[in-house]
Amino acid sequence: MNHRTALLVALVITAAPALAQETGTLKKVKDNGSITLGIRESSYPLSYLDDKQQPVGYHIDVCNRIVDAVKAQLKLPALKVQHQAVTSQNRIPLVANGTVDLECGSTTNNEARQKQVAFAPTTFVTNVRMAVKKASGITGLGQLGGKPVATTTGTTSVQLMRAHEKGKGIDFKEVYGKDHADAFLMLETDRAVAFVMDDNLLAGLIVSSKAPADYAIVGEVLNVEPIAIMLRKDDPAFKKLVDAAVIGLMKSGELDKLYARWFMAPIPPKNVSMNFPMSDALKALIKAPSDAPAESFNKR
């Protein structure tokens, strides 16, 4: 290495921290004067549209706290917040290509996704179980032999069902709805005797159905999935800010209050409560925040 190269390297190294303060997402947000949140239309109660078509929910509230932290750091109190509806198919490309800065939905943090995007510390934990009609008397996977079982196209539940099918030698017929509402319709109209999905989504669908008392969530837990807010990969400055904001909410106890507001109290649009107490897994994660993927979870 000659002197000029050494000097250049030294310059770059000293200049880097100064640059790092505003690169990536933070620079983009500052230049545009706006930040774009990715929202879901029916992921109860994490992220959905209320009767005025406004995005609301537990993760929307968490995201708004993160936006407050961004405003404070960039000294931009008038920062504009834009909303972009996303689906399970397009959410990762939209975060990767810069359309969405923070995805505030119901995305499982897993290893395959960590190749494309980064996640904030886990703020919700869901268990994959099944909803059945109480009248059917079904209480476990073992009773599903030869019967039609519904799930939603393009979700991880399909693979879980297949894996279980092989593992336990139970042979059931898989039927698919194109979204959660359709898959629930299959259960409602007796096209399927069970609907396998994240338990919070099942609880939300049951609460908003015509006859909530007819359904129950039963059976063994097929998988435990950490759900988190998603952001662009390889953007350490933004990730640091998001992590600090989320961990701040956890330490101050504010996240518990947000949880109680969305899971234990009446929520729009029907003003009924999900009655969904916080799981021990999430309580542990609030004590020791982590952005570990689902795979590390299910090894335990």
Next chain:
Amino acid sequence: MNYHWNWGVFLEPVKSGDETYLDWLITGLGWTLAVSLTAWLLALAIGILIGALRTAPSRPLALLANAWVELFRNIPLLVQMFLWFFVVPEFLPRDWSLWVKQDMPAKEFVTAALCLGFFTSARVAEQVRAGLASLPRGQRDASLALGFTLPQTYRHVILPQALRIVIPPLTSEFMNVFKNSSVAFAIGVLELTFQARQMQEDSEQGIETYLAVTLLYFICAFAANRGMAWIEARTRVPGLIARTG
């Protein structure tokens, strides 16, 4: 764009099981071909019949045929899929309804093929009618004057001419059937679009997945196009229709 490319993903095993993603896409292609070809055969058979009836001298029959065309042409395909799959079984007697919903073999495939077949038949019928209308009236009159009955006239004289004329628009319909078959994922047929959604969810390599699926749909539609061009060349009667293109 900050995207992690991985073109080798197709040969990787899926998360649960011993298949590769390529196996998923091949299964999907198989169902896409099965739904499309069944629907196309159904559409051709019904479409030619209905198209011919629309030009028939009997008013009730022509009205019936018109009603068929308007019914299937004026409702979006996705809505028709849902109607056949979710709504129609509810009107059957309880036992039949439960059988259709739970035990009928390949119920998604049957519903999708019937629905797509009926939808396309309305469009085929309209083109067959246009082909028939384009023939000089003298063809029918001469045939009747020679002692052919009306059905014989259609079968041996005017339909063979009309069908040759409408091969180009029918080619477009045949190509459309492959593309429209993608709607069948909505009722749970495990076809290409369905497998693409599964694969993108499982692998998180959405761009590679959809590029591959785009290519497969293109190949299907283009093969349909070449096949129809071959039929057009084979069935051409010299002097009957001027060769174009």
